[in-house]
Each structure stands twice: as structure tokens, then as C-alpha cells.
Amino acid sequence: MSVKKAVIRTGSKQYLVQEGDILEVEKLAVSEGLEFKPLLIIEGANISIGQPEIEKSVVKASVVNQEVLDSKVLSIRYKAKKRVKTVRGHRQIKTQIKIESIK
Secondary structure, eight states: OOOEEEEEEETTEEEEEETTOEEEEEOOSOSSOEEEOOSEEEETTEEEEOSSSOTTOOEEEEEEEEEEEOOOEEEEEEETTTTEEEEEEEOOEEEEEEEEEEO
16 A cells, blocks of 8 residues: 655645644644645655645644744844844744645
8 A cells, every 4th residue: 555645835835744744834723623735646656746736635634732832043133342142032833733634
């Protein structure tokens, strides 16, 4: 049995997924099931390419965790010999989803 893979787009990014994958995407305002239109489907040697999306195909996912914090990104402003130093940190909130099926 061949593994079915798909490329989906969410949050202006594209992800290569297969059934059972858990991935972190930019925060989504959804608490239950999700559906994505695939851009590309790979099933063994068969490849289906969308223009831009594949009609009559859907990738179903469920939300595992709504508020996952990404790693901290530091922003530093420093001016030599001027006593200017500012350090700011930011942690992006992400949504963790699990891919249920590719049809």
C-alpha cells in the first residue's frame, strides 16, 4: 500500500503532509475540524497537480492544541559608545493540528 501525501496551504505557507502527521501552523480561529484544499497529491507514482487547487479533493484535520508557543525570537538594538541597548523578546502563538485523512 502506497503512502498518500499532499501539499496544503495555510497561513501563507505550504506544508507537505501525510495521514497521521502532527504539525504546528500559524494560529487558526477554529476549535474543531478543519478542511484544506490540496495543491498537490502524491500517491505512489501518481502525481496530481492543481491549478491552483485540486477540485473534489480534501485534506481533513483536527485541532490538537490551540495555543502552542513557538521558540523565543530576540530583537536587539545596540549603539556603540552611546549607552543605547534594548532587548525585546517575542513568542508567536501557533495551533497544533493532526492530519486525519486525504481524499
